[in-house]
Amino acid sequence: MRVTQGCFSFLPDLTDEQITAQIEYCLGKGWAIGVEHTDDPHPRNIYWEMFGHPMFDLRDAKGAMMELEACRKAFPDHYIRINAFDSTRGFETVTMSFIVNRPKTEPGIRMTRTEVDGRSIRYTHSVQRA
Amino acid sequence: MTDHPTVEAPQTAPQTIDLKAEYEASGVREVLEELDRELIGLAPVKQRIRETAALLLVDRARRSLGLSQETPTLHMSFTGNPGTGKTTVALKMAGLLHRLGYVRKGHLVSVTRDDLVGQYIGHTAPKTKEILKKAMGGVLFIDEAYYLYKPDNERDYGQEAIEILLQVMENNRDDLVVILAGYADRMDRFFQANPGFRSRVAHHIDFPDYEDGELLRIADSMLDGQGYGFSPEAREVMTRYIAIRRAQPHFANARSIRNALDRARLRQANRLFSRDAPVSAADLSTILPEDISVSRVFTGGLKTGRPEEDA
Numbered sequence: 443m444r445v446t447q448g449c450f451s452f453l454p455d456l457t458d459e460q461i462t463a464q465i466e467y468c469l470g471k472g473w474a475i476g477v478e479h480t481d482d483p484h485p486r487n488i489y490w491e492m493f494g495h496p497m498f499d500l501r502d503a504k505g506a507m508m509e510l511e512a513c514r515k516a517f518p519d520h521y522i523r524i525n526a527f528d529s530t531r532g533f534e535t536v537t538m539s540f541i542v543n544r545p546k547t548e549p550g551i552r553m554t555r556t557e558v559d560g561r562s563i564r565y566t567h568s569v570q571r572a
Numbered sequence: 573m574t575d576h577p578t579v580e581a582p583q584t585a586p587q588t589i590d591l592k593a594e595y596e597a598s599g600v601r602e603v604l605e606e607l608d609r610e611l612i613g614l615a616p617v618k619q620r621i622r623e624t625a626a627l628l629l630v631d632r633a634r635r636s637l638g639l640s641q642e643t644p645t646l647h648m649s650f651t652g653n654p655g656t657g658k659t660t661v662a663l664k665m666a667g668l669l670h671r672l673g674y675v676r677k678g679h680l681v682s683v684t685r686d687d688l689v690g691q692y693i694g695h696t697a698p699k700t701k702e703i704l705k706k707a708m709g710g711v712l713f714i715d716e717a718y719y720l721y722k723p724d725n726e727r728d729y730g731q732e733a734i735e736i737l738l739q740v741m742e743n744n745r746d747d748l749v750v751i752l753a754g755y756a757d758r759m760d761r762f763f764q765a766n767p768g769f770r771s772r773v774a775h776h777i778d779f780p781d782y783e784d785g786e787l788l789r790i791a792d793s794m795l796d797g798q799g800y801g802f803s804p805e806a807r808e809v810m811t812r813y814i815a816i817r818r819a820q821p822h823f824a825n826a827r828s829i830r831n832a833l834d835r836a837r838l839r840q841a842n843r844l845f846s847r848d849a850p851v852s853a854a855d856l857s858t859i860l861p862e863d864i865s866v867s868r869v870f871t872g873g874l875k876t877g878r879p880e881e882d883a
Contacts, residue, residue, distance in 0.1 A: 494698070495702075497705060499706050500705060500706060500708070501677045501679050501706065501708065501709050501710055502676055502677050502708040502709025502710065502747070503708075503709075504676075504708040504709055504744070504747045504748075505704070505705030505706065505708040505709075506705070508701075508704075508705060508708070509705065
């Protein structure tokens with residue numbers, strides 16, 4: 443099942459050129475770029491592993507692209523996303539995040555309904571490993 | 573700039589390119605003129621940079637006509653004694669390469685061995701890569717590059733930094749230009765020991781020492797930049813100072829002059845402060861002969877030989 447998290451996730455996968463252009467946009471705004479990866483696309487898994495340090499003081503997207511290349515090499519079958527962190531006072535948070543790498547076959551996510559007291563229903567999502 | 577050596581459009585091409593117009597449009601002229609205006613002396617360096625600019629302009633024209641595809645090797649080495657303007661020229665070079673479109677951003681990242689080489693195993697590679705990432709799209713200026721290579725210590729991590737550098741210099745020629753700088757003789761030895769560098773560095777630019785007259789003009793322009801000026805007698809003392817200082821150890825060209833002027837300003841401030849009379853604007857901005865003449869340079873220099881404490 444195609445995971446849709448972050449920006450552009452309903453579009454076809456971005457090409458490297460498009461990723462470069464997006465990173466250029468982020469750098470133009472003065473945001474720091476971080477590369478993160480995970481093998482667990484559960485929607486509640488918000489803490490992905492960092493790949494290297496977040497990159498402050500970058501001037502050109504190529505620097506981040508090199509890091510992304512290294513991450514793809516190390517984890518070709520993981521989800522990889524690029525985060526742009528805005529350190530401006532008042533924001534100090536990730537302002538943009540988009541997936542740049544997906545496993546060849548994405549795991550499904552199954553929803554389980556549990557009936558509890560009365561007619562209430564609890565929902566549980568679990569990632570279906572192949 | 574009218575006697576530019578390469579003002580000829582390629583004849584065989586289907587279309588022609590007006591190199592003069594390219595030259596004007598690219599903004600290279602401003603950089604070269606700025607270089608001429610702001611840097612005193614350094615005639616051979618300016619000549620080399622003009623030649624390099626011409627080469628790059630022609631190369632760009634060739635590429636736009638489809639005559640060549642390859643990005644030329646742009647890595648450079650700047651050799652010369654301390655204080656001869658290597659960093660300043662590197663800054664201008666970054667601007668030049670940016671205007672010609674050879675680097676995308678045109679910023680200068682200036683580093684030394686400490687910024688590249690780590691302190692323990694596994695520390696060097698991330699550190700070097702971090703710097704390289706920051707330098708992408710611009711110019712990486714490695715000052716005193718020969719310190720990267722320490723032949724007497726085979727466990728030195730410098731070698732690791734060198735290998736990463738070489739790899740990036742080869743694979744990312746479109747993304748970054750590396751300038752290695754240092755003393756001429758030591759850089760020669762460095763290149764001999766690292767043939768990989770020698771073959772990847774296309775442009776070697778040698779920075780000559782300044783003449784006495786040039787140093788005096790540099791002193792003038794430095795003072796002028798800070799809103800000070802020499803009195804005529806002080807200027808004469810400064811001329812003598814330069815001649816004597818040159819022969820003493822740890823002479824670092826323009827940097828020695830800057831330090832001498834800083835100390836002259838210090839003495840001037842003390843002199844004005846210890847005086848009882850009110851001071852005028854002219855007093856506040858004039859260096860008098862006694863501000864320079866009490867320097868130890870005139871009494872044979874500093875015996876302990878501590879560097880840069882010698883005026």
